[in-house]
Amino acid sequence: MRIVILGCGRVGAYLARMLAAEGHQVTVVDRNSAAFARLGADFAGNLVVGTGIDEDVLRRAGIERAEAFVAVTNGDNTNVMAAQLARDVFNVPRVICRIYDPLREEIYRGLGLETICPTLWGATRIKEILAG
Amino acid sequence: MYIIVVGGGKVGYYLSKSLLEEGHEVLVIEKEARKCATLTDELGASVLQGDGCEVSTMAKAGMGRADVVIAVTGDDEDNLVICQVAKHSFHVPRTIARINNPKNERIFRKLGIDVTVSSTELILSQIQQVIPAQSLVHLFTLRSVGVSFVELKVPPDSPALGRPLRDLGIPDDCILPLVIRGGQEAIIPYGDTKLQAEDQVIAVTSEASEETLRRILFG
Numbered sequence: 001m002r003i004v005i006l007g008c009g010r011v012g013a014y015l016a017r018m019l020a021a022e023g024h025q026v027t028v029v030d031r032n033s034a035a036f037a038r039l040g041a042d043f044a045g046n047l048v049v050g051t052g053i054d055e056d057v058l059r060r061a062g063i064e065r066a067e068a069f070v071a072v073t074n075g076d077n078t079n080v081m082a083a084q085l086a087r088d089v090f091n092v093p094r095v096i097c098r099i100y101d102p103l104r105e106e107i108y109r110g111l112g113l114e115t116i117c118p119t120l121w122g123a124t125r126i127k128e129i130l131a132g
Numbered sequence: 133m134y135i136i137v138v139g140g141g142k143v144g145y146y147l148s149k150s151l152l153e154e155g156h157e158v159l160v161i162e163k164e165a166r167k168c169a170t171l172t173d174e175l176g177a178s179v180l181q182g183d184g185c186e187v188s189t190m191a192k193a194g195m196g197r198a199d200v201v202i203a204v205t206g207d208d209e210d211n212l213v214i215c216q217v218a219k220h221s222f223h224v225p226r227t228i229a230r231i232n233n234p235k236n237e238r239i240f241r242k243l244g245i246d247v248t249v250s251s252t253e254l255i256l257s258q259i260q261q262v263i264p265a266q267s268l269v270h271l272f273t274l275r276s277v278g279v280s281f282v283e284l285k286v287p288p289d290s291p292a293l294g295r296p297l298r299d300l301g302i303p304d305d306c307i308l309p310l311v312i313r314g315g316q317e318a319i320i321p322y323g324d325t326k327l328q329a330e331d332q333v334i335a336v337t338s339e340a341s342e343e344t345l346r347r348i349l350f351g
Contacts, residue, residue: 053209055235077185080216081209084243103187104213107221 004029004066004092006052006082007073011098013038015070020045027061030073052082055089068094076101083113133157136198138184138214139205140167143230147204148177159193185213187221195222204230204249208240215245241275248273268346271334278339284349288329291351298323300348306337 001024005012008030016039020026026045030036033049050057052073063069069086071079076099083097097115099105105117133156137144140162151158152175160177161184162168168179182189184205195201201218203211208231215227228247231237240248249272268282286292292300297308311319312332319325327333327349337345 053236054233055239075209077207077209077213081212084212085239088242089239101186104185104217107187107217111216111220 001025001067002062002065003027003068003070004058004061004063004086006030006069006071006079008032008035008038009072009074010038012070012072015072016045017043027066029057029061051078053078053085055085058082058085058090063090063092066090066092068092068096070096070098072098076104080104080108080113087113133199134159134194134197135200135202136161136193136195136218138201138203138211139230140164140171140179141204141206143204145171145175147202149175152177161189161193185210185217187217190214190217190222195224198222198224200224200226200228202228202230206232208232208236212236212240212243212245216243219244246274246276248275268335268342280337280339280342282335282337282342282345284333284335284346286327286329286331286333286349289351290327290329290349292327292349293329294326296324296326297321301344302348303337303341303344306335306341306345308333308335310334 003019003024004027005016006029008028012028016026016028020043027048028039028045029048029050029052031051036047048057048061052058063086069092071082073079079097079099083095086092087095095114097113099108099115099117100119102117102120105115109115135151135156136159137148138161140160144160148158148160158177160171160179161182162171162179163183165181168181171177171179180193195218201215201224203214205211211229215229218224218227227245228249229240229245231240231248231250234250237248268284271281271283273280308321311321313319313328335345
């Protein structure tokens with residue numbers, strides 16, 4: 001599968017490595033080229049420097065041919081805008097958007113975005129562990 | 133009207149000032165304490181310090197009863213989210229977003245924002261001297277109906293000089309609601325009004341008639 005990952009933080013880099021190791025064609029986009037160091041020297045995917053809410057940058061990352069797009073920058077709003085660009089402008093079939101703010105996540109899930117909210121997941125899971 | 137302005141930078145400041153002068157109820161949402169203090173001290177505007185992208189801040193601002201929400205932060209992605217959340221969660225009838233990257237205009241339109249304002253052009257319109265000759269500056273565009281508010285400066289060699297507006301052949305879908313003379317005198321023109329060199333003209337025009345207007349005023 002051709003996958004574009006926006007944001008090369010811990011989650012983005014880890015995901016990119018896992019997917020590339022499984023043989024997927026992965027392109028990682030980050031506005032800070034130093035972030036690519038997280039991918040390790042043996043990373044086989046493509047790297048694009050730029051902001052993910054710029055359609056020219058996304059085109060350079062091959063979004064027009066991508067089968068999946070994942071937005072995991074540390075900015076909720078950047079993820080929301082990039083995910084909508086991917087879905088509504090570039091018609092990427094599968095778009096996943098990380099949103100830390102649970103309220104915003106609920107709104108955009110309601111608007112049809114496929115979202116994940118690590119805040120809610122983490123808090124719920126910790127509570128479960130505490131409850132035994 | 134109750135108008136919420138998100139972003140208390142330069143654009144937000146002048147916007148709020150004008151809206152207050154027009155008698156609107158204005159609330160500004162701004163993150164930085166320093167900017168909040170300026171807005172309160174200089175404008176007497178109601179200011180809420182907080183992140184305007186946060187749903188809780190929006191609720192505190194009484195967004196549910198706002199007639200208009202205007203997002204003028206420096207970040208396009210924030211302005212998009214503010215307008216979308218205002219529209220979908222708080223059912224604000226009218227949302228206006230400032231855009232910084234001109235290419236985002238099309239995207240914002242596609243994502244359901246009715247009105248976009250290009251900050252670049254807005255700033256141009258405030259600094260009259262830099263309006264390029266022979267050019268219409270787009271103040272804002274109502275995409276859904278294909279109508280633009282444009283501004284221009286009448287050149288010294290304009291073929292329209294000294295002739296009544298009604299004789300200029302201005303198309304029906306184009307009106308000139310305001311002429312500013314000498315940078316201070318506001319004239320609401322009618323058919324007898326004659327333009328002078330250096331007049332600033334505000335026009336409301338369909339996109340189709342822009343070129344005709346340009347020809348009439350610039351030759």
